[in-house]
Amino acid sequence: MNSTKAINKVAMIGAGIAGLACARELQSHGISVDIFEKSRGPGGRMSTRRTQDWSADHGAQYFTARDPRFIQEVQSWIQAGTAATWKPKLKVYEGKTWRESHSQDIRYVGTPHMNSPGKHLAENLSIQYDRTISKLGRKDEKWYLQCNEANEIATQYDFVVLAMPTPQASALLRSVDVRASDIANSAQMKACWTMMANFPNQLNIDFDAAFINQEIISWICQNGSKPMRKGNTWTIHGSPNWSQNNVELSKEDAQDQMVQCLTALGFNCEDADISMHRWRYASGGLENSIGFLMLQDVGLGLCGDWLNGGRVEGAWLSGFNLALALKQI
Numbered sequence: 001m002n003s004t005k006a007i008n009k010v011a012m013i014g015a016g017i018a019g020l021a022c023a024r025e026l027q028s029h030g031i032s033v034d035i036f037e038k039s040r041g042p043g044g045r046m047s048t049r050r051t052q053d054w055s056a057d058h059g060a061q062y063f064t065a066r067d068p069r070f071i072q073e074v075q076s077w078i079q080a081g082t083a084a085t086w087k088p089k090l091k092v093y094e095g096k097t098w099r100e101s102h103s104q105d106i107r108y109v110g111t112p113h114m115n116s117p118g119k120h121l122a123e124n125l126s127i128q129y130d131r132t133i134s135k136l137g138r139k140d141e142k143w144y145l146q147c148n149e150a151n152e153i154a155t156q157y158d159f160v161v162l163a164m165p166t167p168q169a170s171a172l173l174r175s176v177d178v179r180a181s182d183i184a185n186s187a188q189m190k191a192c193w194t195m196m197a198n199f200p201n202q203l204n205i206d207f208d209a210a211f212i213n214q215e216i217i218s219w220i221c222q223n224g225s226k227p228m229r230k231g232n233t234w235t236i237h238g239s240p241n242w243s244q245n246n247v248e249l250s251k252e253d254a255q256d257q258m259v260q261c262l263t264a265l266g267f268n269c270e271d272a273d274i275s276m277h278r279w280r281y282a283s284g285g286l287e288n289s290i291g292f293l294m295l296q297d298v299g300l301g302l303c304g305d306w307l308n309g310g311r312v313e314g315a316w317l318s319g320f321n322l323a324l325a326l327k328q329i
């Protein structure tokens with residue numbers, strides 16, 4: 001006789017691409033999922049900064065698709081109008097010289113913004129925004145959740161999934177399960193300083209985006225070169241090592257250093273309207289990917305890019321595959 005208890009009610013913590021993929025797959029199998037998200041909208045690090053005058057993707061810049069299931073998923077996003085291919089004129093800066101990029105990768109972006117696929121996936125899901133889960137408790141084989149904004153969540157759950165970067169998962173797992181906690185603690189994520197610069201005048205720059213090597217900046221991209229965008233706003237990412245080593249700089253100091261580097265690369269930043277964002281947990285993860293983690297005995301799952309090689313595709317597959325495993329219970 002199968003002694004496994006049926007899973008009827010799942011709490012998903014995090015509405016990034018991993019949590020959304022997992023929740024959708026579970027819901028399609030008739031499992032009820034409540035999602036709790038600390039920010040105001042879905043998509044997590046697939047995100048767009050908006051001001052009155054301009055907008056720019058300030059997290060993930062584009063994504064690739066290699067796994068057949070993710071290729072199929074991206075095709076469905078394209079059909080829904082929430083993603084498109086992006087064919088930038090790409091350059092590489094290395095050893096103080098510029099060259100054309102020979103990369104043959106097919107690149108996709110969300111349309112009209114990078115958070116559009118997340119919004120699309122969030123349709124018909126039960127999501128509570130502005131809910132930061134601060135504590136998990138387990139009693140009589142049920143999970144109880146506490147959040148910063150509303151104290152105890154009234155519903156109890158059979159299964160909890162943490163779909164968030166590893167340091168945030170670690171904080172919740174500390175007193176919950178030592179196995180999951182050890183895995184989360186063994187992963188390392190790096191920060192990313194992001195600068196968004198809106199230029200009032202056209203620049204004399206002959207590329208849409210560039211990989212920058214051996215400098216404090218690692219990526220420059222004209223947001224308006226992506227489909228369904230316009231304007232002259234550039235997103236500039238600090239390199240993972242420089243960003244991590246300087247994560248505690250003030251925004252002003254980080255900006256000064258990045259502007260200096262950008263100026264040396266040929267950008268006149270004098271009239272630019274600049275905004276900074278500090279991503280504390282941008283990239284990285286487990287040294288050896290495990291895809292996702294499912295601890296059936298305690299009703300706990302972990303998914304996210306950090307368990308599956310990083311990046312948008314890794315995050316989506318991590319959530320999707322955790323849902324497939326959960327459906328087998």
Ligand SMILES: Cc1cc2nc3c(=O)[nH]c(=O)nc-3n(C[C@H](O)[C@H](O)[C@H](O)COP(=O)(O)OP(=O)(O)OC[C@H]3O[C@@H](n4cnc5c(N)ncnc54)[C@H](O)[C@@H]3O)c2cc1C
Binds near residue numbers: 015045
């Ligand atoms: C600057 C930058 C550039 C990048 N560039 C690329 C790129 O070019 N290509 C690419 O493929 N990938 C890129 N990535 C990585 C990509 O964005 C991620 O791999 C992917 O979006 C991760 O999805 P996720 O669902 O695992 O996590 P996230 O997107 O981080 O989602 C986790 C969610 O959990 C929420 N959350 C966290 N803690 C709690 C809590 N306690 N309670 C409730 N909610 C909580 C967060 O608010 C967030 O919405 C980039 C990332 C950054 C930051």
